[in-house]
Structures are given as structure tokens and as C-alpha cells.
Amino acid sequence: MNVFVVGVGLIGGSFAKDIRRLRPHTTLFGIDVNEDHLDQALELGLIDKKAGYDRLGEADMVIVTIPVDVMVEQLPKILDLVNDDCLVFDGGSTKSLICKVVENHGKRRNFLAAHPIAGTEFSGPSAAIENLYEGKTNIICEVEKTAFKLQERALELFREMGMRIRYMNPKAHDKHIAYVSHLSHISSFMLGKTVIDKEKNERDIFDMAGSGFESTVRLAKSSPAMWTPIFRHNKENVVETLEEYIQNLQEFMELLKNDDYEGIYKEMNDTNKIREILNGIPLNNKQ
């Protein structure tokens, strides 16, 4: 089987690693505008061969893992070039615009819209990790628009990789992900900014980072080149989450200004239920 990975970074490279392990007879082709990344991917053994769009006709599977603004430009072109039996799926963090841009494409049934909810704050081929996707959720949108046998080809791979599958429409995906992912990134970036702006002595930040700052600010290490287009694609939802987040912070600050420590205690105590949610425990079983 010939698998093409378009964009050999953290997400695409991690797919390549798992496919290499699970399907040893696969030939992995890499396509990337960044020639250095392609060379690294080859050196790291993520791919077997560098390729260009001219070879896409040979593909049985194409995995498109590029920034979402480039995705909406390139995805129709990729679909133009693949053969009728080829599966194309993406890993983009937004889904509405991506689904929109291919909705009337002649090869729409070759495409599966996916968002594997996994990653780290690092990027590039050297950030690729084996088993990145194990136990993680893969959100699939508009599954009914993909040819059944190509759905099956994708789902079989996702299952072998250990992913849990959830189906959602693109609009619901983008709304939920704005809360659970995009807002986390902004809160983290702005936390980093606030601390850097204030703490002229970076040694003080470093020395005190063990106090919870390090993990809370981790996402502020993320790639601006990847995240700017995500916020652009999902602008409306992200603005809404930000408004609510700022409102909650203001209310907390007012409680503090008014010395309402019972109120502050209650806010934190109510939010502690995130423990059970993240443990996947139904709330009627909570302590």
C-alpha cells in the first residue's frame, strides 16, 4: 500500500510512525513545502521517499496534516489528483471551513474529515511520537459523505492505532473544540505574556515555575504558524469563549475585591468537579 503524508510534522509524522509499525509492507511518501522537514522525515525514517503532487495518483491513502489555512487551499487540489479508490483524510483542528471547501468537489466521497485530539506543544518531524494517538479521541465529521469502503479503510486503521471514534457535525465540533482546546491555548499564551511582561528578571520566573506555572503555561510554547489560522477559521466561536472566560475572571476578581471569600471558595469548589470529569467518572458517583 502507498501512503502519502502531506505535511510531515508532529501530527502527520506520528501517523507515519504508527503506520510503519502496524503495516510494515506500506511505502510511505512524504510531501512538504519545507525541504528541511522532508529531509529530516527521511532521516528519521518517518517516510521512505520524498515526493511531489505529481505522484499522488499512486496513493491508496493520503493523510493531510498541514495548517488549516493551507488545508483549505490544498485539499481540493489533492482530491483532483488522487485516483477513484484513494482515501484522503485530514487532521485539521477546525472542521467547518474544511468540509465547506470540498462539499461540491467531484471526489468528495474520497475524503474523510477527521480531527484526532492529540498532540504536544512541539512541532516538526522530530516531534513525531509513536503511539501518540493511543487512547485518544478521533472526531469524524460528515461520515455519511465518505464512500463506505473508504470509511472502513480509515476506521480500521484508527482502531488499530487505538483511537476512540466520535461522530459530530462540523459546526458542533468547532463549537466544542473552541471551549475545550482553543480557549486553553489562548489562556495559556496570555498567562505567559502577563508573567513575561511583568517579570523583568527571567530567573525569577524560572525559579518559581514549579508552583504550577510550568504546566499551565505549557501550551504557550505552541506554534503560532499553526494556531493563527485555527483562530481565524474558528473566530466566531473563539470570541464567544473568550468573552465568557473574561467574564468569569472579572467576577472572580470582584469577589476578591469585595472580600467575599465564601464566594471564592464556592467558585473553586464547584470547579473541582473537573477531577471527576477528567477521570471519566459519571458525576452521580462523585465523592
Next chain:
Amino acid sequence: MNVFVVGVGLIGGSFAKDIRRLRPHTTLFGIDVNEDHLDQALELGLIDKKAGYDRLGEADMVIVTIPVDVMVEQLPKILDLVNDDCLVFDGGSTKSLICKVVENHGKRRNFLAAHPIAGTEFSGPSAAIENLYEGKTNIICEVEKTAFKLQERALELFREMGMRIRYMNPKAHDKHIAYVSHLSHISSFMLGKTVIDKEKNERDIFDMAGSGFESTVRLAKSSPAMWTPIFRHNKENVVETLEEYIQNLQEFMELLKNDDYEGIYKEMNDTNKIREILNGIPLNNKQ
């Protein structure tokens, strides 16, 4: 040597574990208003004996690790009861009020004000971890007010535990820690609140938490009983950090509303330097 731990939770219990390993001939006494915690501490081997204030006269070292509001009440009483050669140190997350409340105490020279910058989101004796403090920073305030030989007794232990020592005045400590620790907790609690309020279906939160939310919201699992008094003690600094954080979030939201994606890219790119800061790399060496 007799070491008394007043408050046998995460912080005090972790001290007990390291002392047990490093000073095997020590007898460890536990004092706690929570009888269950004392029993647990005994069962877990954190302490050798349960005790009360009536035995504090036997102590060579007293470690006071209780919520900061209880600390300001209890610390003078503890100092009243210890002998002239006993070292008392605390682990409180604020320092100004704690130092203030003992400044004129007859046994001020027996006290060392300390803040070991370490912890997890868990609490209680079962949360105690060996080597929690290794490689972590311990901030010591007003060291000159502690008797020299007692400073030495404390520093020898801290060094053996692998802590890095920094000296700071209480006011500077409380200001820095508001940025680097207290703000992180509030940003995390309010992130959790925003997501819980919006996502009626907790399964959606759980399924999407791999997207960065889980680590960013980790601190929202923290104990309200511990954190409410910290925010109360450090109210002025915390309000200031919150105002700046909210301001930064609002500016980011405005950039997004105005479709200023160059501005958004720049904000994130500038904040990426947190990578080097957290790696402890001087900025003139940054990539």
C-alpha cells in the same frame, strides 16, 4: 532528633518522607486538627507518633505546613511552646503576613520563613511524595532574623533534600508569586468553570480533553480550603495580576475581532520565549 510536622498533608508529609530517608534516627511526630489525616499519616509511615501541642517542648525542629490563615493564628502559639534551641520553619505560599505576625515574638530568632516551590494538585497525607523537593526552589525570607545556627540546621536539610535556595524579602516574594503561581491557579479554575458551564455534556469535555485542556486545567483540581486563604493574604497583588491578565485577554480578543492575524501571530510568537525561560537558557542564546 525529634521533628514535629504540624499539618501532615502533601507539603508536610513530603518533608517527613525525605527526613525519614535522610535522617533515619529521627523520631517524627505529627500534629493535625484532622484526626483522620493523623491516622493516615501514621499508617503510611509518614510519622512515628501522633502528638499535640503539649509535646512541642521536646522538638528540635518543627515544620509548619498548614493553610496560611491557620498559620498566622498558630505560628505564635507554636513559638511560645518550643524550647530555645528549636528550629521552626513554615511552608506557606504567602510570606508578608506570616512574617508580620511573628516580627515582635520573643522567639522570632527560632523561626525561618520558607516557601518551597513544589507541590501537586492533590492534598492530604496520601498525596505526600518522596523527593518532591529535589531540584525545586526554596524561597527564604528575612533570613537575617533567624539565629545563625538554626539557619544552618535548616539549610543543611534543604541542601540534602536537593533544594535550590533563593533569598527574598516577603513583599517581593508575594508580588512575584502572585504572577508565577497564584494567577496560574485562577486562570486554570476559571478555564475549568467556563468549560463546565458551557459543556452540558461532560462526555464531550472528557473526549476532547487531550487537546491541551487537561494540562491547562490541572490546577483547577486544587484544594479550595488551601487556596482561599492564599488569595485573601495576597489580595492586593493577586488583583493586580488579574487586571493585567484580563487586559491581555481583551487585547487578544480585539485583535481577533479586527481580523488582525499578524498581530495575533506576533503575540504568540513573542510569548514563545517562555520555552527558553523554562529551560533556564539565557535569552542571548535563544534560537
